[in-house]
Amino acid sequence: IFASVEMAPRDPILGLTEAFNADTRATKVNLGVGVYYDDNGKIPLLAAVKAAEKARLETMPPRGYQPIEGLNAYNQAVQNLLFGAGSELLAAGRVITAEALGGTGALKIGADFLKRISPNAKVYISDPSWENHRALFESAGFVVENYPYYDAATRGVNFAGMKSFLEGLAAGSIIILHACCHNPTGADLSDAQWQEVVDVCKAKGLVPFLDMAYQGFADGIDADAVAVRAFSASGLQFFVSSSFSKSFSLYGERVGALSVVTASKEESARVLSQVKRVIRTNYSNPPTHGGAVVAAVLSTPELRQMWEDELAGMRDRIRAMRVALVDKLKAKGVAQDFSFVVKQRGMFSYTGLTSAQVDVLRNEFGIYAVGTGRICLAALNSKNIDAVVDAIAAVLKA
Numbered sequence: 001i002f003a004s005v006e007m008a009p010r011d012p013i014l015g016l017t018e019a020f021n022a023d024t025r026a027t028k029v030n031l032g033v034g035v036y037y038d039d040n041g042k043i044p045l046l047a048a049v050k051a052a053e054k055a056r057l058e059t060m061p062p063r064g065y066q067p068i069e070g071l072n073a074y075n076q077a078v079q080n081l082l083f084g085a086g087s088e089l090l091a092a093g094r095v096i097t098a099e100a101l102g103g104t105g106a107l108k109i110g111a112d113f114l115k116r117i118s119p120n121a122k123v124y125i126s127d128p129s130w131e132n133h134r135a136l137f138e139s140a141g142f143v144v145e146n147y148p149y150y151d152a153a154t155r156g157v158n159f160a161g162m163k164s165f166l167e168g169l170a171a172g173s174i175i176i177l178h179a180c181c182h183n184p185t186g187a188d189l190s191d192a193q194w195q196e197v198v199d200v201c202k203a204k205g206l207v208p209f210l211d212m213a214y215q216g217f218a219d220g221i222d223a224d225a226v227a228v229r230a231f232s233a234s235g236l237q238f239f240v241s242s243s244f245s246k247s248f249s250l251y252g253e254r255v256g257a258l259s260v261v262t263a264s265k266e267e268s269a270r271v272l273s274q275v276k277r278v279i280r281t282n283y284s285n286p287p288t289h290g291g292a293v294v295a296a297v298l299s300t301p302e303l304r305q306m307w308e309d310e311l312a313g314m315r316d317r318i319r320a321m322r323v324a325l326v327d328k329l330k331a332k333g334v335a336q337d338f339s340f341v342v343k344q345r346g347m348f349s350y351t352g353l354t355s356a357q358v359d360v361l362r363n364e365f366g367i368y369a370v371g372t373g374r375i376c377l378a379a380l381n382s383k384n385i386d387a388v389v390d391a392i393a394a395v396l397k398a
């Protein structure tokens, strides 16, 4: 039965990690995957997480099934973070949230649910976008196309192009938007531009799906929720996928959520019932540990403060690495202006390195970047940055 099964290509991001792990060079650096490493090159276990885990371990809780939509305390904590604790939408019962297996799991549940209710809609993702967006929505059965987003000339957003494209779409089109820290470019919309996108979605009857995997990595928890808050104030119905992989450094625990904003409390009940069917037929119900830890941290004032401080520390270190990269490339005599790296937000930079240059970086220097030229600044540290700068300088001069 497997005789005609073809070899699938490696995943463009996680496949790089596989190749990186197999690389025996001691000097290798993985700037491919979006993972935060500390200055010692280690994935941190946050002190707030450690404290919550210790407390949980002491109680030795039994491991019964969770509700299909996950832990209530977790889902409420997610809602407060996304929509703000005083949100009128929350008070009106207009938001349903289901714990999901990371941000990817949330996108998948949302995509499957959308396919059931809008089978003929087209899905639009930014050009470029996170590679898995296309794959996820195509595998849910949708036709996926791009909307204009990145402007290589300005290293920013081609907002006029994006807006006029969205204005031309059919009602019911599904628009995937990066709520903050655009992956892969690091180029975000301004607050005023978000409002314009909200207005277009409203005027044209589009279905917004906000993907928020990096809340807290640009300016702060509430500041980074500006897109969610702008859509919330609009009266529209929309989707939000969110993740604690990065902000809690809980990648392997797969802790995310799908939230859906509906028109009324009564609609919420019907929507949740359908989302639960999608979950039940995919994996039944989510695992316990990650959600319980996040819920404990977010609802315990001392732990929450500890987490916010640790998140700010990660954000600040990434910023410092952006500045250091630009300064060091300049000091190294690289003629090209890399100052745009400091303006980009979140973990990533779209460096402008070509796929051929990325190949040389990997083959000759053991430095791994995504083929599109995306690098993860959160993998740079005070020990590896000089080697990375030397390699980039060499590749650019070649």
Ligand code: LMR
Pocket (backbone or CB within 6 Å): 013, 014, 032, 033, 034, 035, 130, 132, 183
């Ligand atoms: C990334 O873009 O590197 C991360 O979101 C990890 C992933 O799942 O691709």
